Amino acid sequence: MSNQQAIIGLIDQGWSQHRVARELALDRKTVRRHVRLNQAAKVLHFDRRLRARSQEPL
Numbered sequence: 001m002s003n004q005q006a007i008i009g010l011i012d013q014g015w016s017q018h019r020v021a022r023e024l025a026l027d028r029k030t031v032r033r034h035v036r037l038n039q040a041a042k043v044l045h046f047d048r049r050l051r052a053r054s055q056e057p058l
Contacts, residue, residue, distance in 0.1 A: 007034045 003024065010020045017035060021028040 003030075004034045004038075007031055008038050011035055011038075 003026065006024060007020055007026075010023070011017070015023075017031045018028060020026075021031045024031075
């Protein structure tokens with residue numbers, strides 16, 4: 001399992017970023033970066049779905 005998958009999995013379970021960093025022996029800024037990248041990807045995916053839906057014929 002990659003660090004990114006481990007980070008996101010633990011965050012989704014309700015762990016704090018500080019705890020995740022401590023448990024995985026990573027810098028807190030690394031954890032924060034992966035969390036932000038994951039959130040940005042979710043927003044982008046949601047935005048694309050909305051755009052595709054709005055372009056469908058009625």
